[in-house]
Amino acid sequence: MKTQPTASHFIDGQYVEDTSGEEIPVIYPATGEVIATVYSATPAIVEQALAAAHAAEKEWAAMTGTERGRILRRAAQIMRERNHDLSVLETYDTGKPYQETSVVDATSGADSLEYFGGLAAAITGEHIQLGEDFVYTRREPLGLCVGIGAWNYPTQIACWKGAPALACGNTMVFKPSETTPLCALKVAEILHEAGAPAGVYNVIQGYGPVGASLITDSRVDKVSLTGSVPTGKKVYAAAAEGIRHVTMELGGKSPLVIFDDADIENAVSGAILGNFYSSGQVCSNGTRVFVQKGIKEAFLTRLAERLQGVKLGDPQDPEVNFGPMVSEKQLGIVEGYIAKGIAEGARLVCGGKRPDMAGFFLEPTVFADVTDDMTIAREEIFGPVMSVLDFDTEEEALARANDTEFGLSAGVFTRDLSRAHRMAAGFEAGTCYINTYNDAPVEAPFGGSKQSGVGRENSKAAIEHYSQIKGVYVRTGDLEAPF
Ligand SMILES: NC(=O)c1ccc[n+]([C@@H]2O[C@H](COP(=O)([O-])OP(=O)(O)OC[C@H]3O[C@@H](n4cnc5c(N)ncnc54)[C@H](O)[C@@H]3O)[C@@H](O)[C@H]2O)c1
Ligand SMILES: O=CCc1c[nH]cn1
16 A cells, blocks of 8 residues: 655645655554655645635635535545545554454544534524514634644544534644644545535644644634643643633543442453553543452453453454554653553553564553552553552542543443442543443544543534534614613
8 A cells, every 4th residue: 555645735625745844754653664754844834724724714614504514424425435445544554453443443534524414504503582582693613723633543533623623614724643644634635525625624744833833823713632631731721822712632541440240241341442442542541440359350360361362463464453552652651651560569460561573562461459649540651551450339439530630531330220320420531431431432422521621522512612602682673772
């Protein structure tokens, strides 16, 4: 497959190159080889993208929701038809196994385009009768939205931001992560092919400073970031300077609470899905696995058995179910956490090492006897490292689950449904799971509370975050005034 894109940027309906920008090598995580080169946007490219998105605003907003929706749904259809090629590219970009990318990434992107394409015609205001007078509301686009992406789900993030933004009549300049710059270009290409007018959805490449330069431009009305909490704080503060709307999809350190009465097989599946999918590089992962003391040993034994089923290898091989970390840098960060876990007294049950193979692979790693104060229980690791902690009572588990600055997700496994709903109500998290983990269908809201974020992606909730309401007061009779 050709991994070198036609050019680095997609602006105003076409590929654009400017090799005077800083070089960004695209590295295939499974081998460490450079598979493409793109160039960071220069100030001239940033200006070109913002000008194109600004110029496209009026025409796009003036189209009916039905017309916009038709284009988004056509894009979804194209994406599904090209699922194989897009999945192969996603695997080159991220290193995630084709076994995952072929069913998750372009699929989830297409779901998002289809869902918001379907909603576009139903985005309406309301009528409020006030005696003989009335008020009507118009749900209007915000204008020009900037999207900034993380590297773990490059196609999904480009679509989760682009689809609701475009459905509401906004235009977008999207900057993917410098680590995974390839997939978003395909999203732009497909939207254009589906009929999105030039300038409606643009992609430019770059490191953090390119993202920062987009946020403060006076033409920008909204910034939607998927990234870490430290970056979120900077982006939120920069957006506040211009009182811009924000969506912040940030990091987490989510709890997964497994009670004695849980179905062990399902609970182990939940812990695997919540820690080792995408080699642990999923924001919502339940990396603090609280296991009630009565089933701790049974849980660990079954988990160790199930981990025998891990197949590391060439992620393009459909039989492989565990890929490398996205980069050498991320691998080093995660190894640092593993060393800290050992140094602080956690028991290494399995994994913890680089296997003897090329690329940025790391074995799935499980720590037991982890305590709440350990670094591996407090900080987001963003790699395949599960921390198992013991607990006695429901009250204790809930208090400890919530004892974190993060609030992205939380899960509970139990057969006691009253307890399950009590836990879900008590969790301080934006997305909760009962007897499952890490599902992210487009129909359901996704996002974090506390430091894990602001706003929600997906579902009808996203419409609130990409549009604004205008109230129009209408008097039908004469108007009285004091003088
Ligand atoms: N909540 C979610 O939906 C979600 C989803 C995926 C990933 N994440 C989080 O993302 C993080 C991993 O991704 P990452 O390492 O790419 O995150 P990151 O914060 O390092 O970078 C995210 C993006 O922000 C850009 N950026 C960096 N500094 C910037 C600045 N000052 N101004 C504007 N843009 C800037 C980067 O270039 C990149 O495109 C993890 O914390 C993970 O939990 C969250
Ligand atoms: O990485 C976070 C977004 C997500 C969660 N599950 C699938 N995608």
